[in-house]
Amino acid sequence: MINVSTLPAWLEPLAKMAKGENLVQNSQMLFSRLLIPLAGILVFLMLWHTAASNIDTSLGKFPGPAEVYHQAQGLISEHERERERAAAFYERQEKRNAERVAKDPSYEPKIRDYTGKPTFFDQIGTSLITVMSGFVLASLLAIPLGIVIGLSSSLHSAFNPLIQVFKPISPLAWLPLVTMLVSALYVSDDPMLPKSFITSMITVMLCCLWPTLINTAVGVVSIPDDLANVSRVLRLSYLEHVRKIVLPSAIPMIFTGLRLSLSIAWMVLIAAEMLAQNPGLGKFVWDEFQNGSSSSLGRIMVAVLTIGLIGFLLDRAMLMLQRLVSWDKAATLR
Numbered sequence: 001m002i003n004v005s006t007l008p009a010w011l012e013p014l015a016k017m018a019k020g021e022n023l024v025q026n027s028q029m030l031f032s033r034l035l036i037p038l039a040g041i042l043v044f045l046m047l048w049h050t051a052a053s054n055i056d057t058s059l060g061k062f063p064g065p066a067e068v069y070h071q072a073q074g075l076i077s078e079h080e081r082e083r084e085r086a087a088a089f090y091e092r093q094e095k096r097n098a099e100r101v102a103k104d105p106s107y108e109p110k111i112r113d114y115t116g117k118p119t120f121f122d123q124i125g126t127s128l129i130t131v132m133s134g135f136v137l138a139s140l141l142a143i144p145l146g147i148v149i150g151l152s153s154s155l156h157s158a159f160n161p162l163i164q165v166f167k168p169i170s171p172l173a174w175l176p177l178v179t180m181l182v183s184a185l186y187v188s189d190d191p192m193l194p195k196s197f198i199t200s201m202i203t204v205m206l207c208c209l210w211p212t213l214i215n216t217a218v219g220v221v222s223i224p225d226d227l228a229n230v231s232r233v234l235r236l237s238y239l240e241h242v243r244k245i246v247l248p249s250a251i252p253m254i255f256t257g258l259r260l261s262l263s264i265a266w267m268v269l270i271a272a273e274m275l276a277q278n279p280g281l282g283k284f285v286w287d288e289f290q291n292g293s294s295s296s297l298g299r300i301m302v303a304v305l306t307i308g309l310i311g312f313l314l315d316r317a318m319l320m321l322q323r324l325v326s327w328d329k330a331a332t333l334r
Helices: 012-018 023-052 065-103 120-151 153-166 171-185 195-221 225-233 238-276 281-291 296-325
Strands: none
Touching (some): 120 195, 120 238, 153 195, 238 281, 238 296, 281 296
16 A cells, blocks of 8 residues: 655645545645646746747857757767677677687686776766765764764854854865875775765765754754653663654754755765766766867756756655655655
8 A cells, every 4th residue: 555645745646536535636736736847847948948049159059958859869879879889898808708718728708897988877877876975974974963963062062163164165175175185095006996986975975964964953952842851751861862852853854954965965066076077977067068069068958957857856855765754744845
C-alpha cells in the first residue's frame, strides 16, 4: 500500500483520486499543483522564444528553445558515438590479449582504460559524484557540531563569531587555498582519488556546511521546554537525550539547512569547476565558451538548463527524504 504522504506534492491528488477520495477537491489540487506550473513553463518558453529571436550576439542569434533542443540531441548522439568507440577499444584489447595468450600462455594480459574525451553526460556524472561527496562530508561535520553547539550556550558564544566570519567567504576565495593545500599534503605516486576531485570536494564542503550547522543549532535551541523537562524527569543520559528528544524535534530545521546546503553545494561546484578547470559541468560550460563556435551558445544553454533541472531534482529528493524521516507526517513540506 502506497503511503500518499511520501509522494511528491503533484502526485498526491492523483493518488487520492485513484482511490476515489473527494474527486472535486483533489481535482482542484491537481490543477493548482500540476496544471498551473505547466502553464507557467509554457509562458516562459514563449517569452524565451520571442526574446531570443531579437537578440544578436557575436556568435549569431541567441538560441531559442528549438535550437537548444537540437543541440541537446547532438550531445546525446555524441555520447552514444563515444560509448561505441569505447566498446570497440576494449573489444580490440581483448582480441589482442587473447592472441598473445594463445602464443604465450605465461603472458599476463593488461586492460588499459579508455582515454577518450568525456562526454556531456560523463561530466554530469562527475559533477554529481563530486557534489554529493562534498555535501555528505559537510553534513557529517555540521549536524553533530550543530547539536553540540545548540546544547551548550558557552560553545554557541565561542563558535558563533567564527561561523559568521567564515560563512560569507566565496568559493573563489577558498579555491586557491584549497588547491595549494591539496597539492602540498596529498602527495602520492599512485593516488586513489584525483587531486582535482579532492580540491572540488573540499571547496564544496567549506562553502555548504554553514546553513546546516546554523539551522541544526537553531533547531536544537528551539526545543520546547516541556520536552526538555521530560528528559530531566526521565533522567535520560546525554546520548539518549540527543537521540530521543533533540533529533526528532530538530529534524525540520536540520532538513531546512540540508536543503539550503545542497543547493549551495551544487552552485559552488559549478563555479569551482569553471575556475579550476576541474572535470564536470562547469568545465564543459567554460570549454564551450572558449570554443566560440556557432553551436556553443546552444550547448551552453543545454548545460545551464541541465544544471537548473538537476538542482531542482536534488531539492525534491531531499524533500522526499525529509517526508520519510519526519515524525510529523501531517506537516506541509514544500
